[in-house]
Amino acid sequence: MDFAQIIQTVAIYALPVLFAITVHEAAHGYAARHFGDNTAWSRGRITLNPIKHIDPVGTILMPLILYFATAGSFLFGYAKPVPVDFGRLRNPKRDMVWVALAGPASNFAQALLWAALLILLHALGVRERFFLGMCLAGVNVNLVMFAFNLFPLPPLDGGRILVGLLPWKQAVAVSRIEPWGFFIVMALVVSGIVGSFWLRPLMALGAGVIELLLTPLRWLLL
Numbered sequence: 523m524d525f526a527q528i529i530q531t532v533a534i535y536a537l538p539v540l541f542a543i544t545v546h547e548a549a550h551g552y553a554a555r556h557f558g559d560n561t562a563w564s565r566g567r568i569t570l571n572p573i574k575h576i577d578p579v580g581t582i583l584m585p586l587i588l589y590f591a592t593a594g595s596f597l598f599g600y601a602k603p604v605p606v607d608f609g610r611l612r613n614p615k616r617d618m619v620w621v622a623l624a625g626p627a628s629n630f631a632q633a634l635l636w637a638a639l640l641i642l643l644h645a646l647g648v649r650e651r652f653f654l655g656m657c658l659a660g661v662n663v664n665l666v667m668f669a670f671n672l673f674p675l676p677p678l679d680g681g682r683i684l685v686g687l688l689p690w691k692q693a694v695a696v697s698r699i700e701p702w703g704f705f706i707v708m709a710l711v712v713s714g715i716v717g718s719f720w721l722r723p724l725m726a727l728g729a730g731v732i733e734l735l736l737t738p739l740r741w742l743l744l
């Protein structure tokens with residue numbers, strides 16, 4: 523891959539990635555505030571300003587290193603987590619589920635919007651590869667974030683959802699995994715287990731649902 527192609531790829535993905543991580547983190551903050559915790563609000567983290575959510579290592583350095591190291595075949599990154607004090611939620615165990623779910627749900631909604639924009643551009647006769655590529659990137663990036671964050675292991679959102687749904691004894695046992703959860707998840711990612719048995723099937727399911735939801739729009743415009 524030559525340098526010009528790398529720059530073009532980065533330009534195509536930059537906006538979708540910024541929106542994906544920003545809205546994801548802001549959604550957690552909005553949900554937490556709705557259910558009684560103002561921690562993120564008081565620290566100025568409920569915002570669509572991407573600078574507030576960017577982690578220099580997780581959002582910029584790590585994805586770039588992985589991109590160049592693997593020739594674009596494997597990417598991983600993370601944003602600065604929105605602070606949530608689960609003890610301040612009105613019903614901590616139940617509301618934890620909704621706060622955690624808000625992030626992946628926002629990514630699914632964004633994937634739906636990027637797909638709708640792609641249909642609209644085709645309907646308007648737009649054939650510019652940059653804009654069509656950005657829409658496809660928006661769909662793919664958000665489906666990856668939607669599926670990956672739902673993996674049922676803390677500290678991912680899916681792990682918090684699982685803790686909120688399990689009975690107390692089992693929930694406590696799962697929550698104790700959190701200090702090592704990131705390393706366990708990364709090992710499962712590198713081994714291909716997450717990609718083969720979780721990420722791809724859930725992304726395919728999400729893409730199928732989006733296709734179904736946008737069928738009326740496709741019939742109307744195309």
